[in-house]
Amino acid sequence: MNLRQLKYLVKIVEAGNITRAAELLHVAQPALGMQIRQLESELGVDLLIRHSRGVEPSEAGTLLVERAREILSLVDAVQHEISSLAGSSREYLNVGLPTSVMATMGPRLILAAKQRIPELTISFTEDLSYALADMVAKAELDLALVYQDEEKQQPTDTLLLCEELLFVVAPDQAPQQTQLSLADVLGWPLILTGPRDSVRRLLESAAQRLETPLEMAFEVQSLAAIKHLVAQGLGAAILPLAVMQDEVEAGKLATRRVVHPRLTRNLHWVKAAGRPERKQESAFIDLLKEMLAADDADDPHGDRQRRSTQVRAQD
Structure with a gap:
């Protein structure tokens, strides 16, 4: 078993189709299939259930995918820690923004982050809120802004604002x-x-x-x-x-x-579980809070029908 096989298995399960996974991974489909068969042979169990619509994980496959995500996340954390020890000052963040936030402040946030935190490289992803939450859960994103139900909150979630609808x-x-x-x-x-x-x-x-x-x-x-x-x-x-x-x-x-x-909805800042905090992460979150607060202060409607801001100090 190796990291490449684990990465391939996770991507196949997420795509639900080996052909689509091969396209996403930029790997030939026969080579991708061979890696999974080798992994199944080594473990002595079928990891994928193949059917006319694609594939889905078996019980063993579901368990291995969960563990694989933890392993891959840990490997990523170790790489960042070693890079820091080696004196590399550049850090990387994969950040998700819901469509409404990207539409109103995305370009300004991207430019401000580049100017204020030049040693931090950020990859921004725009999608629907629930899709971003799924990507964070799968460790495909480090951080994301999501509109979340109170009962689904996790200890790592931070309330940024309450937005009126x-x-x-x-x-x-x-x-x-x-x-x-x-x-x-x-x-x-x-x-x-x-x-x-x-x-x-x-x-x-x-x-x-x-x-x-x-x-x-x-x-x-x-x-x-x-x-x-x-x-x-x-x-x-x-x-x-x-x-x-x-x-x-x-x-x-x-x-x-x-x-x-x-009618209101709460905007939360969510993190992938088990991931280490980047040194520049807090600076980026502070910038985001400042911009949200500034947008609320500049609201032309005196009755605050745009947002009822509840930006909190904690991270």
Whole structure:
């Protein structure tokens, strides 16, 4: 058994397909298959269950993948520690940002990090919040910003801010009142993202509590597509003001606050379990907190309908 075989096995299980894994690893498919067969022969057990749709791990394969991730994470940690002893000052971070954060502050954060922490090389990944959380759990990312349910919090998670969510609709469909009850909002045909999205889960939970059906006009994974559909009058949505500020100011979208209760979601900073903290990591997190706080202070709306910031001092 060697590290390359463990890396290959993890990637195959994550891809669910040997052909796709070979493409991601830039390895010939026959060579990849041979490495896995050698590993299975050495251990005397089948690690993959092969079927027409691809592959999935056997019970033994699932256990080995879990241990392989721990091993590969430990090897990465050792490499960083040895590099530090050797006098190398450059460090590397793989950071995940949800689409809403990347849209509002991503380019500024990337530039500011490069200027303020030149000895830190950061690879940024943009994806949906739940996908980033999965990548952190798999140690594919060191750190990520995610919108997370309270019951799913881990000891390593840090609350950065509580963000208010607004009802958004085409201007010619906007209700006269400036505030809507949550029950009123649930009566509109809504354009929502997939079932694992934080806003979707929040609304489904609220609908269940209020014993009100949740009417979904469309299920769309693209933020840009959601805003376009809303602007066309094909449904309403629930979004933070930060991601639609330009459209609201241009008169393409109209917003209303949601009350009784307010709709909010919590943005957390999550870390891969068992990974060592980089020397420059705290400097990057401090920079992120500063930028989030500055964005909130510059909010043009005096009622703070953009964000209710709860930036904390702890890491």
